[in-house]
Amino acid sequence: MDSTAADPFARFEAWMAEAAASEPNDPNAVCLATSTPEGRPSARMVLLKGIDPRGFVFYTNLESRKGGELLANPFAALCFHWKSLQRSVRVEGAVERVSDAEADAYYASRARGSRIGAWASRQSRPLEGRFALEKAVAEYTMKFGISEIPRPEFWSGFRVLPERIEFWRDMPFRLHDRQVFHRVAGSGAAGASAAWRVEALYP
Numbered sequence: 001m002d003s004t005a006a007d008p009f010a011r012f013e014a015w016m017a018e019a020a021a022s023e024p025n026d027p028n029a030v031c032l033a034t035s036t037p038e039g040r041p042s043a044r045m046v047l048l049k050g051i052d053p054r055g056f057v058f059y060t061n062l063e064s065r066k067g068g069e070l071l072a073n074p075f076a077a078l079c080f081h082w083k084s085l086q087r088s089v090r091v092e093g094a095v096e097r098v099s100d101a102e103a104d105a106y107y108a109s110r111a112r113g114s115r116i117g118a119w120a121s122r123q124s125r126p127l128e129g130r131f132a133l134e135k136a137v138a139e140y141t142m143k144f145g146i147s148e149i150p151r152p153e154f155w156s157g158f159r160v161l162p163e164r165i166e167f168w169r170d171m172p173f174r175l176h177d178r179q180v181f182h183r184v185a186g187s188g189a190a191g192a193s194a195a196w197r198v199e200a201l202y203p
């Protein structure tokens with residue numbers, strides 16, 4: 001049997017591979033929705049940096065707006081849209097922090113300038129002027145010199161643990177194809193593969 005028919009991760013990876021071949025920029029770009037303490041939605045783009053049977057990983061500043069919202073209310077939604085393929089995927093679920101080892105490994109893979117930038121940017125807080133940011137970058141560049149740059153404690157990753165994954169394909173006259181996978185409650189615990197129930201939805 002085609003593994004992508006029953007396993008949403010296999011299907012997601014197949015779609016992502018097609019997107020990587022056809023999107024001119026950032027096929028891994030995804031809109032991340034969180035919510036404020038008052039229950040108001042808040043959304044911004046991030047880059048997907050990991051996927052495995054546990055979930056979908058992105059990295060950010062934990063003291064950013066999204067970071068604060070996720071630490072207070074650890075639930076999120078992701079929405080991918082690949083214009084060249086006319087496809088979209090929606091993911092919803094709880095979030096957890098990635099391990100320090102996982103975050104260290106990803107941080108170490110980033111360009112040196114991006115690692116310095118993570119130290120210099122007080123992400124989401126008011127910036128008095130571009131000069132203040134450039135000064136912070138210069139100071140951290142001096143501070144680290146040619147030595148290793150450790151990952152800031154305030155910079156790490158989140159993993160969205162999906163309870164629902166929807167695959168959407170454009171069809172003529174807006175009669176789109178929608179298939180949603182619901183994780184069967186209790187399945188997938190302790191490293192076991194999750195079981196999924198699939199249903200089609202009206203467009």
Ligand SMILES: Cc1cc2nc3c(=O)[nH]c(=O)nc-3n(C[C@H](O)[C@H](O)[C@H](O)COP(=O)(O)O)c2cc1C
Pocket residue numbers: 026029043044045046047048058059060061064065066067123124
């Ligand atoms: C295509 C794209 C990808 C982005 N990827 C990330 C990312 O992976 N992590 C991140 O912290 N910000 C990323 N950003 C910047 C965020 O969209 C956002 O401006 C920033 O994280 C602050 O969001 P917040 O104030 O809601 O926390 C990206 C922006 C774009 C347009």
Ligand SMILES: Cc1ncc(COP(=O)(O)O)c(C=O)c1O
Pocket residue numbers: 047059060110114
């Ligand atoms: C502020 C910020 N942090 C992190 C990222 C994630 O990407 P990378 O780790 O490749 O820099 C991005 C991507 O645009 C970004 O804008």
